[in-house]
Structure formats: structure tokens, C-alpha cells
Amino acid sequence: MxxxxxxxxxxxxxxxxxxxxxxxxxxxxxxxxxxxxxxxxxxxxxxxxxxxxxxxxxxxxxxxxxxxxxxxxxxxxxxxxxxxxSETGDPVEQLRQAFAADDAMRFRRLLARNPELKARINEPVAAFDAPLITHVRSRAMLEVLLEAGADINAKSRWWAGGFGLLHGAEPELARYAIQRGAAVDVHAAARLGMIDRLRELLAADRALVHARGPDGQTPLHFASTIEIAECLLDRGADIDARDLDHESTPAQYMVRDRPE
Structure with missing residues (x-):
């Protein structure tokens, strides 16, 4: 070795x-x-x-x-x-640059050289007042952040409703994050097509069908499949609900994100 x-x-x-x-x-x-x-x-x-x-x-x-x-x-x-x-200057800015480049090795190296930054690993230093982990794009970077003490369930402080890792990560990375301990809430379940998890959550609390999450969206705004949408509508989801940030309905999100 x-x-x-x-x-x-x-x-x-x-x-x-x-x-x-x-x-x-x-x-x-x-x-x-x-x-x-x-x-x-x-x-x-x-x-x-x-x-x-x-x-x-x-x-x-x-x-x-x-x-x-x-x-x-x-x-x-x-x-x-x-x-x-060449890695001189503000270490926080250096970390931001390494994160933006998805350079996990450099990110780990910078933390080793500046261990005091681990205490700030959950601070909202990314876009939309978000901790870095909510914008992670690779398993390697996720592992470096977790090693440094990052909260895998952290969310942004966005005024309309905070985003977590599972609300934006690519499905494959999201599945890996779940294996590493990420909690699947009703919005993530709808987005990731996790019908069994969605039914489980709604059975435990029917009011979750109207829950406001990232951007003030309801679970129906996140529905990624017809089966997910039908599950939510059958349980009383408001088809005309508008999110808080963009004031858009679930149908408008689907036209934008899922033109098929």
C-alpha cells in the first residue's frame, strides 16, 4: 500500500x-x-x-x-x-473550486491541510444557501464529505422550501446516497419513482400528500411516473396546487421536465 x-x-x-x-x-x-x-x-x-x-x-x-x-x-x-x-489563498474558496470541479482528491487534500474546516462542512456555502452535500454529483465526492462529517440529510435554507441531496441528484447517485443513510421523504419518493416507499409514507400520514417541500412544491410536483401521480391523486393530491417559488402547477412541471 x-x-x-x-x-x-x-x-x-x-x-x-x-x-x-x-x-x-x-x-x-x-x-x-x-x-x-x-x-x-x-x-x-x-x-x-x-x-x-x-x-x-x-x-x-x-x-x-x-x-x-x-x-x-x-x-x-x-x-x-x-x-x-498553487493552492493558496482562502481555503474555503479553494474547497468551493474543488467541489465545483468534482475533484474529490483535491477536496480531501484541502481538508487534510485545513482540518478546522471540517467543523464548517454543513454551512450553507453553496448556491441557494445550501450545504455542499446537497449539490454533490459523484460517489467519490459524497464519500469525502461524509468522512468529513457532512450531514447526508442536510437541506438548503431556500426561502420557499429547502432542497436536500435526494431532491436533485441523478437517480443512480440518489440510490447510492440512500444506501449511505439518506432519508427518503415523500418528495424524494415521488421524484425517484419509489412507489412502495411513497405508499408507506402516505399510509402513516395521509396529510403528507399536501406537504410542501423544496420550492414549496407538493409531492405531485415531483411525480416522475404515471403510477406515482395516480397514487397521489387517488389520495387527494391537489392537481392545481402551485409551488411557492415559481407559482407553477404539477402539470406545468411535468411539461417542462417530462415532455413525454
Missing amino acids: PKSLPPRPNLEQLKTQAKDLLKAHRAGDASARHRIRENHPRWSQASESDLRAARFSLSDAQLVIAREHGFASWPRLKAHLHRLD
Whole structure:
């Protein structure tokens, strides 16, 4: 398993490690030979005698150091460190940029360098006064956020009604989020076509058929299938209800989102 770089890796320190490895090999150190065999493709099958006699150079030592840290080459390790050096300025803005690019590795790295930001992971720093997790687009980013303590059921503070992750995520990601603990409310059930969950919720509380959710929409505004719509209408959903933000009916949403 590759070694982890420290939160603030230093290229000069890594260069020193390569020089130390070179010296250790020249001194006949057995652990140095083991590291070379494990990480340098040229000597992966070499015998002890071959390794002792090997013409092992500084560039070879640098390759070993790079591969020990999970990089295919020394130049790639250097390029990675240069990218880290470019990550300066407001760390919150850096996190926003990494999130916007869906760069989970960079996001995790920034949190490692600025661990105090984990305490703010649920703050409404995204669009529409929303925590970042409500706008997540990939499993990788979702996992990074959850590792940092993000609330998978957090919602935006939008005046008309808050949006959660399940109210906007692609269906495949939404299903994964449910596996990771996201709660399926009546609006999410309608949106994701989860008819059994919808019936369960309405059986427990019939008033949910009129519940106002994101943007002040009712479950019927979120209906993604005819079966879902019929289930809601059979239980008294108002076909002419208008959401609070756009003052639109469920039918108007369906024409926009589901032209079929």
C-alpha cells in the first residue's frame, strides 16, 4: 500500500529521502535493497547479489521514492507537489473550486491541510444557501464529505422550501446516497419513482400528500411516473396546487421536465 504524503509535503525533504536511499544502497543496507525490489520495475525480480552489484543512481532512488508514495514517476510526484503549492489563498474558496470541479482528491487534500474546516462542512456555502452535500454529483465526492462529517440529510435554507441531496441528484447517485443513510421523504419518493416507499409514507400520514417541500412544491410536483401521480391523486393530491417559488402547477412541471 502506498505511503501517504504528509499534509504539507516538501519536495526538498523527498529529495533528501532519495539521497539517503542511494547512500543506504551503496552501504549495503538490506532494507534499502528490499525497497528497491518492491518499487523499481528494473529490479523487481533481481536476486540479492544482483541488487548489491546494481548501478543504482539518484534518478533510480527518486523513482523508488515516487512509487512508494503511489506515483508512477518522479516527475509526476513533482507535478503533484507543484499543484499543492498553487493552492493558496482562502481555503474555503479553494474547497468551493474543488467541489465545483468534482475533484474529490483535491477536496480531501484541502481538508487534510485545513482540518478546522471540517467543523464548517454543513454551512450553507453553496448556491441557494445550501450545504455542499446537497449539490454533490459523484460517489467519490459524497464519500469525502461524509468522512468529513457532512450531514447526508442536510437541506438548503431556500426561502420557499429547502432542497436536500435526494431532491436533485441523478437517480443512480440518489440510490447510492440512500444506501449511505439518506432519508427518503415523500418528495424524494415521488421524484425517484419509489412507489412502495411513497405508499408507506402516505399510509402513516395521509396529510403528507399536501406537504410542501423544496420550492414549496407538493409531492405531485415531483411525480416522475404515471403510477406515482395516480397514487397521489387517488389520495387527494391537489392537481392545481402551485409551488411557492415559481407559482407553477404539477402539470406545468411535468411539461417542462417530462415532455413525454
